[in-house]
Amino acid sequence: MAYHLTGSTWNALTSTRGGSGEAMYVQATDVNSFSPFALKDPNVPTYYVMLPVSLRQ
């Protein structure tokens, strides 16, 4: 899926995925607000890295 950032919200665009081999693509239609964009596969989980936390009194 292609997403467009509007303010602080990511809006999913009407997307289709295609391509093969090295040249994959995501096509989004009816885009009328520009930049920035990012791609995400909803079926692929995002890794979270837990950073150490130091506590202070």
Place this chain on the structure above:
Amino acid sequence: MFTFTSRRMAALACVAAALVLLAGFVFWLARFTTARSNQAAASQPPLPAAGSAQMFLAERGPDAGDPCKGLFTFTIGGVQYCTQGFDPPPSDVTQDVPPIDFSARAMNATIVCDGDGVSGKRVQVLYVHPPETNRYNQYLTSFQQWAKDMDDIYNASAAETGGTRHVRFVHDGGCVATVLNVQVSSANMADPFDMWNELSAQGYNRTDRIYLTFAETSAYSLGIANFWWDESLSPSNRSNRGPSYTSSPKALWGGSNPAHELMHTLGAVNASAPHSTGYGHCYDEYDRMCYKDDASAPAMQIICADPAHEQRLDCNHDDYYNTNPSPGSYLSTHWNPANNSFLIGAASLATTWTGATSTDWQTASNWNPPEVPGAGDDCLIPAGMPRYPVLSHNVTEAYCQGTLTVAPGAQVVDGPVGELHAETAVISGTVQVLDGSYFDIGSAASVRPGGLLVLQNGDVGMAFDDGGALSVNGTVRVTGTFPIYGTLGPANLLINSGGLVEILEGGLLTVDGTVTNTGTLSQTKTVSQNATTSFLVITATAGITRYFGVDITLGNVGNMGPTSVAIQGNQSCPAAFRTLGMTVGRCYSIAPATPHTATLKFYYRSAEAGPIPRRWPIT
């Protein structure tokens, strides 16, 4: 022919007479007695021990006004050379070293490859023989192994100060030293100076070569080399260019003696060194360059106690070979042969642009020292100069056979129709390659943070002779049609974090190797209605696509006009992107002049898809 200086000739002549009787070095007799017999009685220095090289080195010493400062002098092709004289053989010397028995010792002659094996400053190994004897085929693999053995001495010695150094040999594609088979006359084989003269006359006289000779002779059994006796800490130090010559007669074939002789040509041991004998050697044993070379030399001292250090250079690394001299130490303020540019790994001693006279690269007075960068020299273009190089074909071409460094604030303008050649380039200032210009690189070029490389219409573009990479941490701006390609291998484009390659309107970049973007790629093009406009499609010169970007398709909605597309690639994008949990490592920015409803196709490589780690907590 060579001639000795008259000042020391008297002493040499009488010493030579003794030599004939004591050691049987017949070839010296004719030279001394015929050339200077009338001076033979003028001086009677003490006779050294029979068979010792110091016999040749009587009555010497630093001498103001003498370029050889008390060493011996001779000429090759009319050029005056100096030499420390003959170096002694080890006590167990034989008259004919046999070939290496590779059934008893595995052959391991692979040396460190450097570039194409022939370009730039290199040590050329020669087997030199008279017409009546040619054992090239019998000894070839031994010579190659001995070259490696020499190199081991240099690198192991460098490791003692935390560095690496390798002899930059002329080598073949398999990284084995190339040994040339050269014939000279029988008469000239009897005398190293005459042999070198004939070699020079045969064309072995390149300024980017040191000729390291395995001489098929028993006329002498002592090694010898020329020694330039130059202590200046400068890339123009005479030891930093050729031609120079060594000779190891067959009694001394191996790795040790040639390593010693080569070190003389690289500039050791200078008279002001803390443990110098004053005659090209040192007195702090154990050390490959130390021995008592004159009766007046200081007494030998065992300072490095391990006898195995006889096969290493520079006991305590305070006289002639230190890869990391302490600030203020002797080798940080005087010529340090460890930084001779005939060695791989040597620190840069760049010839520095001053622009004192003009913008002409080829004008010596525009450089410090005042000579146009020569073979193997590094070239530094510093900031704050009154003028900077402007290059044009057949007028002011630029050749930097070492590393070209353009400092922050400095610039080089290549063209229109210019030629800029460098073995490697480090651009922290500005380099403009304008219409019809060449920019030839040996193997690698980098644009550092703050650096700018402008690529307009390159006639042949940017050629990497050995293949290699343009590595970008600064900015590369493509304003015209510009190919980047390799000759012997592909040329790759690496856009690193913080790096930017921007292709402006009308720009076309081709890359024949890979394109790796972990920084930013951008392009500006005009987007019209009823058409698809492709951005950031970088192809190889053969037409293969190396990088896909974004397609913008407009219907009958009006023109977008000039539109910029930027891709931050192969990376997790800035903070705002983290909230999405993006799973493709590309962030796309599109900035149209006039927005219209469009269809966008975002390309990415399959290798760029997958989970991207997010850090917690999200900031």
